[in-house]
Structure formats: C-alpha cells, structure tokens
Amino acid sequence: MSYQLPKFRHPDLPVNTLGYTRADYEGAISTLCAGCGHDSISGAIVRACHELALEPHRIAKLSGIGCSSKAPTYFLGKSHGFNSVHGRMPSVVSGANMANRDLLYLGVSGDGDTASIGMGQFAHAVRRNLNMVYIVMNNGCYGLTKGQDSATADAGSASKKGDPNPFSAIDLPGLALQLGATFVARSFSGDKGQLVPLIKAAISHRGFALIDVISPCVTFNNNPGSTKSYDFVREHAEATGTVDFVPMREEITASYPAGRTQDVTLHDGSVLHLEKLAPDLDPFDRVSAMVALQKHSAEGQILTGLIYMDKDSRDLHDVMETSRRPLNSLTEQDLCPGDKVLANINASLR
Amino acid sequence: MQALQSVNEFVIKFANVNGTGSASANNLFAKAIFRMGLPVCPKNIFPSNIQGLPTWYEVRVSERGYLGRRGGVDIMLSVNPQSMPQDIKEVEPGGYFIYDNTKPLDLRLMRNDVNIIGIPLTRMCNEEYEDPRQRQLFRNVIYVGALAALLDIDFAVLTGLVEDQFKGKDKLILPNIHALELGYQYAQEHFDCPLGIRVRASDKVGDNILLDGNTALGLGAIYGGATVAAWYPITPSTSVVDAFDRYAKRLRIDPGTGRKNYAILQAEDELAAIGMVVGASWNGARAFTATSGPGLSLMSEFLGLAYFAEIPTVLFDVQRAGPSTGMPTRTQQSDVLSAAYASHGDTKQVLLFPSTPRECFDFGALSFDLAERLQTPIILMTDLDLGMNDNMSPPLTWDDARRYDRGKVLNAEQLEEMERYGRYLDVDGDGICYRTIPGTHPDKGAFFTRGTSRDEYAVYTEKGEEYEKNMHRLMAKWETIKEWVPRPVETQSEQGTDTAILFYGTSEESSMEARDYLAEDGVPLNAMRVRAFPFNHEVADFIARHERVFVIEQNRDAQLRTLLMAEFELGPDKLKSVLCFDGNPISARNIRKQILQQMPGYNVTPLRRERVVAGAEISS
Ligand SMILES: Cc1ncc(C[n+]2csc(CCOP(=O)(O)OP(=O)(O)O)c2C)c(N)n1
Numbered sequence: 001m002s003y004q005l006p007k008f009r010h011p012d013l014p015v016n017t018l019g020y021t022r023a024d025y026e027g028a029i030s031t032l033c034a035g036c037g038h039d040s041i042s043g044a045i046v047r048a049c050h051e052l053a054l055e056p057h058r059i060a061k062l063s064g065i066g067c068s069s070k071a072p073t074y075f076l077g078k079s080h081g082f083n084s085v086h087g088r089m090p091s092v093v094s095g096a097n098m099a100n101r102d103l104l105y106l107g108v109s110g111d112g113d114t115a116s117i118g119m120g121q122f123a124h125a126v127r128r129n130l131n132m133v134y135i136v137m138n139n140g141c142y143g144l145t146k147g148q149d150s151a152t153a154d155a156g157s158a159s160k161k162g163d164p165n166p167f168s169a170i171d172l173p174g175l176a177l178q179l180g181a182t183f184v185a186r187s188f189s190g191d192k193g194q195l196v197p198l199i200k201a202a203i204s205h206r207g208f209a210l211i212d213v214i215s216p217c218v219t220f221n222n223n224p225g226s227t228k229s230y231d232f233v234r235e236h237a238e239a240t241g242t243v244d245f246v247p248m249r250e251e252i253t254a255s256y257p258a259g260r261t262q263d264v265t266l267h268d269g270s271v272l273h274l275e276k277l278a279p280d281l282d283p284f285d286r287v288s289a290m291v292a293l294q295k296h297s298a299e300g301q302i303l304t305g306l307i308y309m310d311k312d313s314r315d316l317h318d319v320m321e322t323s324r325r326p327l328n329s330l331t332e333q334d335l336c337p338g339d340k341v342l343a344n345i346n347a348s349l350r
Numbered sequence: 351m352q353a354l355q356s357v358n359e360f361v362i363k364f365a366n367v368n369g370t371g372s373a374s375a376n377n378l379f380a381k382a383i384f385r386m387g388l389p390v391c392p393k394n395i396f397p398s399n400i401q402g403l404p405t406w407y408e409v410r411v412s413e414r415g416y417l418g419r420r421g422g423v424d425i426m427l428s429v430n431p432q433s434m435p436q437d438i439k440e441v442e443p444g445g446y447f448i449y450d451n452t453k454p455l456d457l458r459l460m461r462n463d464v465n466i467i468g469i470p471l472t473r474m475c476n477e478e479y480e481d482p483r484q485r486q487l488f489r490n491v492i493y494v495g496a497l498a499a500l501l502d503i504d505f506a507v508l509t510g511l512v513e514d515q516f517k518g519k520d521k522l523i524l525p526n527i528h529a530l531e532l533g534y535q536y537a538q539e540h541f542d543c544p545l546g547i548r549v550r551a552s553d554k555v556g557d558n559i560l561l562d563g564n565t566a567l568g569l570g571a572i573y574g575g576a577t578v579a580a581w582y583p584i585t586p587s588t589s590v591v592d593a594f595d596r597y598a599k600r601l602r603i604d605p606g607t608g609r610k611n612y613a614i615l616q617a618e619d620e621l622a623a624i625g626m627v628v629g630a631s632w633n634g635a636r637a638f639t640a641t642s643g644p645g646l647s648l649m650s651e652f653l654g655l656a657y658f659a660e661i662p663t664v665l666f667d668v669q670r671a672g673p674s675t676g677m678p679t680r681t682q683q684s685d686v687l688s689a690a691y692a693s694h695g696d697t698k699q700v701l702l703f704p705s706t707p708r709e710c711f712d713f714g715a716l717s718f719d720l721a722e723r724l725q726t727p728i729i730l731m732t733d734l735d736l737g738m739n740d741n742m743s744p745p746l747t748w749d750d751a752r753r754y755d756r757g758k759v760l761n762a763e764q765l766e767e768m769e770r771y772g773r774y775l776d777v778d779g780d781g782i783c784y785r786t787i788p789g790t791h792p793d794k795g796a797f798f799t800r801g802t803s804r805d806e807y808a809v810y811t812e813k814g815e816e817y818e819k820n821m822h823r824l825m826a827k828w829e830t831i832k833e834w835v836p837r838p839v840e841t842q843s844e845q846g847t848d849t850a851i852l853f854y855g856t857s858e859e860s861s862m863e864a865r866d867y868l869a870e871d872g873v874p875l876n877a878m879r880v881r882a883f884p885f886n887h888e889v890a891d892f893i894a895r896h897e898r899v900f901v902i903e904q905n906r907d908a909q910l911r912t913l914l915m916a917e918f919e920l921g922p923d924k925l926k927s928v929l930c931f932d933g934n935p936i937s938a939r940n941i942r943k944q945i946l947q948q949m950p951g952y953n954v955t956p957l958r959r960e961r962v963v964a965g966a967e968i969s970s
C-alpha cells in the first residue's frame with residue numbers, strides 16, 4: 001500500500017534556522033508494527049536533523065533489506081533514498097560517497113543485514129573510515145522474515161518461538177572498535193534523550209560513525225527471556241554518561257552541574273558536552289573503550305552512550321587525496337585528456 | 351627431410367618456465383618483427399602460478415595480415431626440459447625445434463622429420479655470468495640474439511628496441527646488447543643462417559600499434575570520463591584497473607591542487623565492487639568495475655537491482671575458462687549466457703563484444719555513454735586472449751569535439767518548472783525515463799530507489815498491475831536499446847552463397863582466415879560479426895537470408911547460438927556450431943575443419959600439412 005503524508009502544516013510549529021518544521025524532515029507513514037523500536041529511531045533521526053537544521057536534500061539515506069531497512073521511507077521524505085540489496089548497503093554508500101563527498105550519508109541497517117549477510121561489507125566500510133553515519137536497528141532477530149534468531153542474539157536469549165539461542169552473540173560496537181572504527185556508540189530506541197544527541201554527534205563526526213541501537217521487535221522478540229525486549233534493556237542498560245550536543249552555530253547556554261564533565265570540539269566546530277557516569281571509561285582511548293565494553297558485558301550490563309571517538313579522524317577522501325570538488329561534478333574538460341595525448345600514447349606502442 | 355620454407359608467414363612458439371623473465375625477451379622478439387613492418391600476433395599461454403611452471407608464448411607472423419591463431423607450430427624454441435616432450439611433438443613436419451642443448455635431448459624424444467637445432471644456452475650463460483639471476487635473465491636475451499641470425503631479423507631494430515626499453519636505466523642497455531650479440535654470433539658460427547623460415551622487412555604495419563585489450567579498456571575508461579573504479583583482483587581482468595590507475599596518475603591529477611580527479615577502491619569482494627559502482631552511478635558519477643567469470647557470478651544480484659532500478663552500471667568482463675585455478679588463466683567466451691540473463695527476476699542485460707584493442711578503447715568509452723543514455727548495466731565482454739595479449743590494432747583516436755552523453759538527467763531548473771516528477775514515467779515513449787541526481791533541488795526530484803514495488807512516481811506499491819506495466823515499459827526500452835548499441839559488421843562473399851559464418855569478439859581473426867581457406871575449398875561464406883546484445887535487426891535479417899549459419903564461439907555450450915535461438919525463436923536446424931573450449935584461442939584450421947565436417951557432401955581428411963612452400967603455409 002502507498003501512503004502520502006497530508007500536506008497541511010500547523011502555522012505554530014517550531015521552525016529551525018532554515019525555516020523548516022520538523023514535519024519537513026518526516027517521511028511516509030510507517031507500515032511497521034505498532035510499537036516497533038525502529039519507528040522510534042526514525043523519530044530520533046527526524047528530530048536530530050531538524051534540530052541541526054540540515055538541508056534535507058543534501059542528505060542521502062541508504063539501507064539494505066529488512067524491516068529496519070524499510071525505515072528510511074518513514075523519515076526524510078525530501079532526501080534521496082536507496083533501498084539496496086540485503087547486507088550490501090555499505091558498498092553502495094562507499095560508491096555514492098566517492099561520487100559526491102559533499103552529501104551527508106545516512107546508512108540504516110538491521111542486525112541481520114549487518115552482522116550476518118553484510119558482515120564483510122560492514123567490516124570493510126569501518127576499516128576504510130568511510131564518512132557516514134551507520135545506524136543498526138538491532139532487535140536480535142530477523143523481523144521481516146518472521147523472527148529467526150540473528151547473530152546479535154545473546155546466547156541463551158529466547159525469542160517468541162521459545163528456543164534459547166545456542167550461539168554466542170556478535171557485539172557490533174566491540175567488533176567495530178577492533179576494526180578501527182573512529183566513532184562507536186550504543187543506544188536504545190526507548191531513550192530518545194540519549195539517542196538524539198548521539199545521532200547529532202555521529203553526523204558531525206568525520207569518518208565512520210556507528211550507532212548500534214537496540215530496537216525491540218514487538219512482534220517476535222519482546223517476550224520474557226529475550227535480552228532484546230523493552231523490559232530487559234531498560235533494566236540492564238548502563239549509560240557511559242550523558243551526552244549533549246551543541247551545534248557549531250549555537251552558543252553553549254545550558255549550565256551543567258559540576259563534576260566529571262568534558263567539552264569536546266568536533267572538526268566542524270560543534271561541541272560535545274559529556275558527563276561521565278562510568279568512571280572506568282575514557283571514550284577517547286580505544287583500549288579503555290574495549291575494556292569497558294567487555295567488563296559490562298561480563299557483568300550482564302548493556303553499556304550505552306558514546307563509547308569511543310577519535311577526534312582526529314581522517315576519512316577515506318582524506319586518505320585517498322581525492323579532489324575536493326565532488327567527482328560527479330567534473331566534466332569532459334576535467335576528465336578527458338584529448339586526442340593529442342592519445343597520439344603520444346600511440347607513438348609509444350609502435 | 352624437407353625443411354619448411356617460408357618468408358614472413360609462420361608460427362613460432364617459445365616454451366619457458368614462468369618467473370624466469372622470459373616474457374620481456376619474447377616481447378622483444380615480437381616487437382622487433384613488428385618494427386620490421388610485419389604484422390605479428392603474440393599470445394601468452396601461462397599457468398595459474400607465479401614461479402616454476404611451464405609457460406608458452408606463441409607468435410604468429412603473417413605478412414598477409416592473418417592475426418588469429420592458425421594452429422600448428424613451425425618453430426619451437428624450448429628452454430624448458432619439463433615441457434620438451436610435449437613441445438617437440440607439436441612441431442609441424444619439416445619445422446624446427448630449437449632448444450637448450452646444455453643437456454642433450456633425450457634420444458627417445460628425437461624426431462627425424464623435424465630440424466633440430468641445439469644451442470648450449472645454459473652453458474654459455476654459466477661461462478659469461480657469475481650472478482645466478484643474470485644467468486637466468488640473459489639466457490632469454492641470448493636466444494633472441496640467436497633467432498635474429500636464424501630468422502634474419504634486423505639486428506639494429508633489436509638494439510633500438512633495447513635502447514627504448516631501458517631509457518632512463520642506461521646501465522642496462524649494453525649488457526643486453528652484449529647478450530643479443532652472444533646469441534647472434536653463436537648461431538652465425540654454428541648454423542647455416544638464415545633458415546628456410548625467415549623474415550624480410552615489409553611495410554604491412556602502417557600506423558598500427560601493438561597493445562593489449564585491457565590497457566585499451568583502462569584508457570577507454572579514462573577518456574570515457576570514469577571517476578570511480580571499484581574492483582577485486584582476478585586474472586585476467588586485473589590489468590584493466592592497473593592500466594586505469596597508471597594512466598589516471600598521469601592524466602587525472604588536478605593541476606591546481608595535486609589532488610585526484612578519480613577514486614579507485616579495491617573492494618573486499620566482487621559483490622562490494624559492483625555495489626560501489628551502483629552507488630557511485632546512482633549518485634551521478636561515471637563508475638566501472640572489471641572482473642572475470644567468478645566475479646560476474648558474485649555480481650549477479652546487484653546486476654538485477656541495477657536492471658530494475660535502472661541505474662547506469664559499467665562492467666568489463668574479461669572472460670576465462672571455468673572455476674578454480676589452472677585453466678582459468680586460459681581464454682574462453684563462456685560467460686555469454688550468464689551475463690546476458692544475469693540475475694533473478696526477468697532480466698536482460700546489454701552486452702558489447704569488442705574484438706580489437708581499438709574497439710576495447712572505443713566501446714570502453716562508449717559504455718559510459720550507453721549506460722547513462724539507457725540507464726541500465728552495460729557489460730563489455732572481452733576475454734583473456736584480447737585482454738592480456740598484445741594485439742596489432744589501429745591507433746586510438748578521440749574526437750575532441752565529442753561531449754559525454756549523460757542521458758536523461760534533470761537539473762534544478764528543469765525540476766523547478768515541473769508539476770510533478772515521475773522517476774519511472776515514460777514521457778516520450780522510448781521506455782527511458784528521467785533521472786535525478788541526489789542533492790539537485792531542495793524539494794523536488796527526490797525519490798526512493800528500490801528494485802520493484804513502486805509506481806511511475808516511485809511511490810511504494812505492491813500492486814501487480816503497476817509491476818506489470820513497468821515490466822512492459824522495460825521491454826519497450828529494450829527495443830530502444832537495439833538502436834543504440836553497435837551494429838554488426840557484415841562481409842559478403844563475392845560468389846553467391848546460402849551459407850554464412852557468424853562470430854563475435856576474438857573469434858574474428860581466425861574466422862575470417864578460415865573463410866579464405868574455405869573459399870579455396872569451394873565453400874564461399876558470407877560473414878557477420880555481432881558486436882552487441884540485444885541483437886540489432888540486421889542480425890535477424892542476416893540469419894533469415896541464409897540456409898545455414900555457422901556460429902563460431904569459444905565455449906562448450908554454444909552460448910551465443912543459444913541466445914540467438916532464444917531471442918529470435920529459431921529452431922535448432924539453421925544454426926550450426928563451431929566451438930573451441932580447450933583454453934586456447936580458436937584457430938583458423940580448427941574452424942575450417944569443423945565447418946567442412948558439417949557441410950553436406952564434404953569429407954574431411956585428417957589434419958595434415960599438404961604444401962610446404964614459401965608463403966603457402968596452409969595445411970588441412
Ligand atoms: C539475498 C537475500 N537473502 C535473503 C533475503 C530475505 N530477507 C529479507 S529481510 C531478512 C532479514 C532482515 O533482518 P534484519 O536485518 O535484522 O532486519 P529486521 O527485519 O530485523 O529489522 C532476510 C533474511 C533477502 N532479501 N535477500
């Protein structure tokens with residue numbers, strides 16, 4: 001079925017510096033199950049983009065296949081989108097990003113899409129430090145194919161079908177850290193207060209920014225015994241700290257309580273205000289991040305929040321020294337060497 | 351025993367061990383003959399291995415301009431004891447077997463119908479050089495020197511080539527010339543030079559060049575405006591991207607900033623490589639990947655998406671023999687069907703079949719125009735033989751007035767003026783709709799790209815009628831495509847005939863040579879070289895005009911024939927097959943034999959040399 005949003009806008013809705021209301025960042029009406037975590041994440045993306053006053057048409061949203069990968073239809077209706085093939089969104093973003101470095105690339109994937117069929121592409125996009133935001137809507141199961149266990153399901157966790165999963169889980173933030181990721185965060189679809197600033201920070205980060213968002217599947221994996229249910233995550237989530245994101249254009253006006261706080265200026269001038277709760281984690285030290293993840297996992301806790309960030313990250317274009325002009329804007333004049341050069345080449349082949 | 355006699359028409363084959371530096375010496379030999387104004391066609395036959403296994407290099411010399419494989423070997427130069435038993439067997443009666451006789455030939459291998467010429471190459475090197483690597487490298491140069499005397503190659507041409515080759519590394523010039531002289535002197539002193547087979551300078555090369563198809567493709571991508579290349583290494587396609595890289599470093603650096611006007615991504619596999627191309631093309635860049643059979647299989651899913659989502663996608667497939675390692679470093683045309691119908695769902699892909707380096711360049715550049723014009727994958731099908739061997743080719747040219755055809759793409763102003771944009775709306779009846787590139791306009795032209803399940807305005811729908819309508823439009827586009835792809839090349843026989851040959855890609859040279867032989871046999875043939883799929887209307891007419899059409903190809907399953915039968919709904923009687931799939935390029939003699947066997951009323955005598963006279967090397 002197809003849906004179009006009604007065009008009517010209430011005149012009093014708050015507008016951002018571009019004059020856009022939040023509705024300008026919304027998409028078609030969702031066809032996901034009522035209560036699906038994925039919809040909350042879509043909402044957080046809408047809020048983050050609206051509050052950052054991003055131009056919607058300068059964002060490209062790409063996904064693989066799955067309920068999660070359908071989600072981009074339900075946000076950013078003014079942005080180009082690409083629902084590609086199962087597990088291969090990272091390669092499509094890689095090519096798209098090479099073609100035009102000036103757009104913001106927002107990749108949306110599921111845990112099946114990323115941790116199983118797309119594991120290879122995910123790993124390689126991480127190690128290339130492709131400049132993109134990569135959001136995994138992680139429900140520990142394959143929603144769209146009716147609830148099979150995925151590779152992020154915890155050992156012993158049981159979905160609605162009832163059989164405990166016998167295999168060990170792939171922890172995407174831990175894996176990404178090991179692969180050299182330059183921005184790693186985890187959040188929960190039910191915690192917008194944490195998720196929205198994390199998305200903003202990921203957008204401002206130059207390089208690959210992973211946000212693993214636990215996003216319960218209400219239809220197949222929200223039962224007692226599942227470690228990806230709303231209840232379980234609420235009980236076991238432990239935040240690294242609170243994160244507040246202040247865009248470059250705004251002054252820092254909020255006052256923070258004294259304590260373990262830190263302001264970090266990002267490359268585009270925005271400021272991340274971190275208030276640490278986990279005393280053992282230094283989010284600017286990879287080893288510390290890896291240790292903290294392992295420790296919390298061993299204690300049965302889910303560590304959420306900003307886990308690691310490399311402030312001096314260099315993205316793939318920096319490394320490859322590609323033109324600062326988007327490659328897709330170059331013309332014959334820039335690209336075609338002409339017949340004279342060919343004549344010389346011919347001469348060398350005789 | 352009579353020795354073969356021939357001036358400027360012969361086949362010489364070198365038997366080496368791979369990893370011993372023989373390639374550059376053999377190349378020196380071929381190029382010297384080319385510079386003497388004689389058409390040459392060198393072919394590498396190499397193992398899937400880096401060092402230590404047998405490797406061959408076959409050079410066809412033909413003043414008459416026959417550039418395909420003829421079949422048979424007139425001179426075998428073998429420096430590989432491992433392959434000698436096989437090598438000597440291959441020599442034509444009356445031919446020459448030249449070998450390193452430091453260790454004398456096993457008497458059991460001797461043939462008394464072949465002229466045996468022993469040169470103690472290893473001993474000469476051991477006496478002359480201390481360093482083991484030098485002993486190995488110069489051994490190859492010494493035999494080229496000996497061949498210069500034996501075949502009457504202009505020595506000055508050889509020294510000129512050495513000077514060109516080592517320009518900038520001048521210290522290497524004299525030692526190489528010295529090694530050439532060692533061989534030359536030895537042959538002069540010990541044998542009756544020149545042999546019955548020899549060369550004489552001519553003027554049959556004109557302005558032609560010697561170039562491999564893969565380099566030509568890499569250059570085609572440069573000239574065609576490709577900015578993104580994504581690939582995963584696989585023989586025999588690797589050198590396409592190598593060439594693109596090499597020339598891009600020279601020709602695509604922004605003079606102001608020193609930055610690259612291109613990006614090359616070595617992907618983690620072929621699925622990623624084609625995904626990157628799809629992503630870049632979707633985003634408005636010209637992008638390509640190069641691969642071979644196994645990679646094509648892996649790319650299949652994305653090729654389906656690109657077909658349905660109508661994303662310009664350029665893929666160069668350098669074909670080789672089947673799976674695994676070993677045979678895959680041998681040539682074949684065996685991806686035709688898997689490329690033509692690549693992917694799930696109802697898909698048909700556009701194929702281009704170049705047959706010379708010049709066409710690799712032209713079609714390579716053209717692929718990008720076609721991909722954007724037709725908004726669909728363009729799969730350029732070459733093969734190892736064309737891709738990795740130097741082929742004599744007309745020079746490359748470029749019309750500086752030419753502009754890239756970006757096809758139907760809407761810019762911001764056009765979008766501004768539009769009432770409602772429909773990505774899959776066929777507004778002018780050719781089945782091709784207007785694209786938009788992400789980021790073009792603040793609130794117009796954005797749409798959600800997906801394989802299926804959308805209407806003409808790219809709005810999600812699962813309605814069957816919408817799917818069907820779209821599939822019909824794609825067929826209308828398929829008809830349009832026939833008008834855009836390169837047309838076939840036809841050659842009419844001067845005698846009227848109801849029999850024809852039809853071929854594509856690298857079967858051209860051997861097919862046309864076999865056609866000359868068959869005309870002498872009393873079997874005149876019309877000929878058609880197909881250059882693209884979908885087949886243009888001329889192909890249907892050509893087949894209809896003939897009683898019998900031999901489809902010549904280098905695979906087991908007669909893949910192009912199958913495609914012709916399927917597309918034109920032909921019965922099995924009309925199209926006959928001439929096939930070669932042993933990994934060697936198809937030879938003229940083989941084609942002649944297979945056609946005669948299938949001609950009513952003809953009996954073929956087994957392959958045997960009939961005439962041994964200068965200039966007439968043709969045998970049965
Ligand atoms: C190549 C391929 N294999 C299988 C499928 C079927 N399939 C569709 S979605 C899906 C799993 C999706 O799981 P996940 O990524 O976790 O998304 P979710 O639906 O849970 O959000 C599978 C296996 C497919 N579309 N393509």
Ligand code: SF4
Binds near residue numbers: 033217219220
């Ligand atoms: S099946 Fe699960 S993941 Fe899919 S929409 Fe429903 S709740 Fe969400």
Ligand SMILES: [Mg+2]
Binds near residue numbers: 143
């Ligand atoms: Mg899932």
